[in-house]
Amino acid sequence: MTDSISSRAASLPHLRRAELAKGDPVPLPLTMAAIYNLPGDPKGFAQYGRFDNPTWHAVEALLGHLEDAPCVAFPSGMAAISAVFMALLKTGDRILLPSDGYYTTRVFSERFLKPLGMEVDMRPTRSFSDGGFAGYRIVFVETPSNPGLDICDIAGISAAAKAAGAIVVVDNTTMTPLGQRPLDLGADIVVAADTKAPNGHSDTLFGHAASRDPAVVAALLEWRKLSGAIPGPFEAWLVHRGLETLDVRFDRMCSSAETIAHRLAARKDLVSVVFPGLEDHPSHNLARRQMLRFGFLIGLTLPSEGAAERFIDGCALLQPATSFGGVHSSAERRARWGDAVAPGFVRLSVGCEPVEELWRAIDGALNGVG
Numbered sequence: 243m244t245d246s247i248s249s250r251a252a253s254l255p256h257l258r259r260a261e262l263a264k265g266d267p268v269p270l271p272l273t274m275a276a277i278y279n280l281p282g283d284p285k286g287f288a289q290y291g292r293f294d295n296p297t298w299h300a301v302e303a304l305l306g307h308l309e310d311a312p313c314v315a316f317p318s319g320m321a322a323i324s325a326v327f328m329a330l331l332k333t334g335d336r337i338l339l340p341s342d343g344y345y346t347t348r349v350f351s352e353r354f355l356k357p358l359g360m361e362v363d364m365r366p367t368r369s370f371s372d373g374g375f376a377g378y379r380i381v382f383v384e385t386p387s388n389p390g391l392d393i394c395d396i397a398g399i400s401a402a403a404k405a406a407g408a409i410v411v412v413d414n415t416t417m418t419p420l421g422q423r424p425l426d427l428g429a430d431i432v433v434a435a436d437t438k439a440p441n442g443h444s445d446t447l448f449g450h451a452a453s454r455d456p457a458v459v460a461a462l463l464e465w466r467k468l469s470g471a472i473p474g475p476f477e478a479w480l481v482h483r484g485l486e487t488l489d490v491r492f493d494r495m496c497s498s499a500e501t502i503a504h505r506l507a508a509r510k511d512l513v514s515v516v517f518p519g520l521e522d523h524p525s526h527n528l529a530r531r532q533m534l535r536f537g538f539l540i541g542l543t544l545p546s547e548g549a550a551e552r553f554i555d556g557c558a559l560l561q562p563a564t565s566f567g568g569v570h571s572s573a574e575r576r577a578r579w580g581d582a583v584a585p586g587f588v589r590l591s592v593g594c595e596p597v598e599e600l601w602r603a604i605d606g607a608l609n610g611v612g
């Protein structure tokens with residue numbers, strides 16, 4: 243599995259070559275177009291900017307190459323997630339969500355799915371299989387969960403939920419296709435916010451859904467075309483550019499996160515350090531089995547809100563910001579958004595800075611917290 247994903251990463255920057263005519267530009271041209279030249283019978287041609295765009299198709303080809311499955315691009319991660327719900331659910335359906343996953347997925351379901359007559363249940367990621375999956379139309383998992391970094395067994399849940407008749411959806415945002423392969427583990431659909439590491443430069447929002455089920459892909463394409471939840475061509479172009487360096491960025495970020503997590507865990511002044519690659523993570527063995535890398539997010543808990551804020555403000559190499567996965571390391575206190583975490587809990591997103599410089603800055607800022 244590791245070999246095939248690294249061979250996919252290697253061929254990714256060369257994918258366009260097969261389509262190039264002599265004299266064509268090697269980098270992807272940006273096509274800004276609402277209309278296309280369309281005399282006579284329109285069938286089989288690009289027709290209108292809500293249906294087709296060559297720059298979307300190019301970024302979908304890269305994402306599909308990494309996922310090893312057809313991909314549908316959306317203007318944000320939430321647009322991809324809501325498209326899956328709106329395209330596949332109907333009144334009377336029940337869905338199961340993680341109670342500790344990305345907050346907006348839960349709010350969307352409560353605010354828009356419940357009033358349409360769907361039932362929404364939630365369970366903690368760590369005990370997600372408890373209670374079984376009978377009666378669910380969609381079982382939605384997020385592992386490692388954001389922000390707590392709890393882990394659940396994608397293969398086990400996929401087998402049990404599919405046997406019970408559910409569609410299994412995995413939000414793979416925290417890992418990217420290079421770090422975890424939900425479709426290979428049996429999930430039906432992967433959704434992700436390419437806003438994060440895949441674009442990687444914190445300058446655009448983007449998302450995608452991938453599935454090997456042609457009926458799912460057809461439903462998502464129809465939803466996108468009819469609802470108008472279409473990505474902008476320029477955003478697609480930026481994500482295409484970002485994906486060309488995802489492998490090198492993700493490798494650096496995950497390697498640095500492992501180094502930093504182990505050094506943080508050795509400090510005596512932190513309440514806790516959570517990272518799937520640490521031996522004391524409650525699901526470390528499962529993480530070793532199901533993840534190709536341990537990711538670039540670290541959860542650390544300082545003794546108080548004040549200490550956490552002083553740490554973030556005092557570290558010159560940590561950008562205080564929400565979101566994660568950019569080239570710059572960033573951090574924030576998640577309790578400020580109402581997440582069910584300690585007031586001193588900080589989600590640290592390790593970026594691409596040289597690791598020893600980054601560690602010196604983090605270590606120094608922690609020493610300065612007092």
Ligand SMILES: *Cc1c(COP(=O)(O)O)cnc(C)c1O
Nearest residue numbers: 318319320344388415435437447
């Ligand atoms: C950021 C994020 C999303 C939503 O992505 P947007 O591009 O902000 O809509 C969904 N799931 C997870 C796990 C995320 O971190």
